[in-house]
Amino acid sequence: MKTARIIYEDGDHKWLAIVRDTSRPEFLIDTNEYLVTSDGDGMLLDPGGSEIFPAVFSALSTSFDPRCIGKIFSSHQDPDVISSLPMWLEFNPGIKCYLSWLWQGFVPHFAGEADTFVPIPDNGMEIPVGSRRLRAIAAHYLHSSGNFHLYDAGAGILFSGDVGAALLPRGEDGLFVEDFDRHIRHAEGFHRRWMGSDKAKNDWCARVSALDIDMLCPQHGAIYRGADVKRFIDWFSRLEIGVLKT
């Protein structure tokens, strides 16, 4: 069973993290889902794989009416990111799914009609959620060749998809990173293997360093906040990536 935790709240503008599925079978990778709400409008970020839909749905609906989810943001095309799309479309067939134009012909194999998908151009775009405007930020080749992160300037939150992800062992499953040096060991192998382009990594680090970020929220593992955000970006910029073995 997952739980929905509010990580940011300012009036009607909220960020919910749906995390830590304790009943998840071992063979499925654990994922974090996020919901951004504003003025009754909801956008679900990387809604997760179809197998974990029941857990995400029940956790999310404790805090938000799932019928009010009008948008889905898919950082990339992986099944643990977006294969639950058919289930969300059951609740609201009018849901718009924002994802890289590159995957526009691929993700519909999971579900959806031509007008379900809003292609994000390579340089990103603004996405409205209620009265807020969030920014899809290019993160191509980190790891997917058509990859986006989502920045909410009002909340100071960057949803960073697989960047910042850590595969945490049982028992080390806090919502936030508490001990950076200890935590980053669980992120190192993942980043070395999954992130393939040094050039893309350095470009991302330079662009993201210029943003005002209070929380960096990955799709797997714990959330970086405060000084740990910069620590992570610095660590990532120095990391040798695109290698098979550490």
Added chain:
Amino acid sequence: MTSAEAGRELRRMVRINEGIKSVVAAAFKINLMAMNAIFLAKRAGQSALGFGVLSNELRSFAGDLQQQMAALREATSASVAAVTVLVKQSRVSRLLERAGVEAQGESKTLIQELLQLRAETRLAGSNQQMATLNRGLSHMIADTVQLVELGSVLARSAKIEAAYGGGFSVALMQVSSDFEKMIGEIRQSLESLSGTQEEDFVA
């Protein structure tokens, strides 16, 4: 439809397609044999006029059979597509049922309403479509059986006509026996195809 039922249905379609392949191969051979028989009848002249007419009819029969098999193949493709939709829908239903178990309060009601609506509309519609496709398939196979009966009659008549073939009688008799044999093979394939189609359809 469970995955085991879907698997059974897909295997059934594979067997039907195998049956179709062997009928198509036999029809192709009949077409060639009929063409040779037409030339032979021409050489035999006046005494093999009837045999020539029947060989022409057997060539048309082979063409009709090939067309019928193409239509059958299309029908099995549509059935496979319908099974795929059913499998997808039943997976969605299964996940929604699990969500219903875990959800509480209003969201539980929401899931139950959605499941009921799906059962009444989508799943029922897909099951109905599957049943319609299967009925269509059965009718097409029955029509093909009729067509092959006609082929048998033509082959038997050709054998009778061969007896009047004068000096070419032995050669014509051989050709008409080959026709009969080939149509016998088609009949066997069709019987096995009908048997497969009559297996319990599950949707």
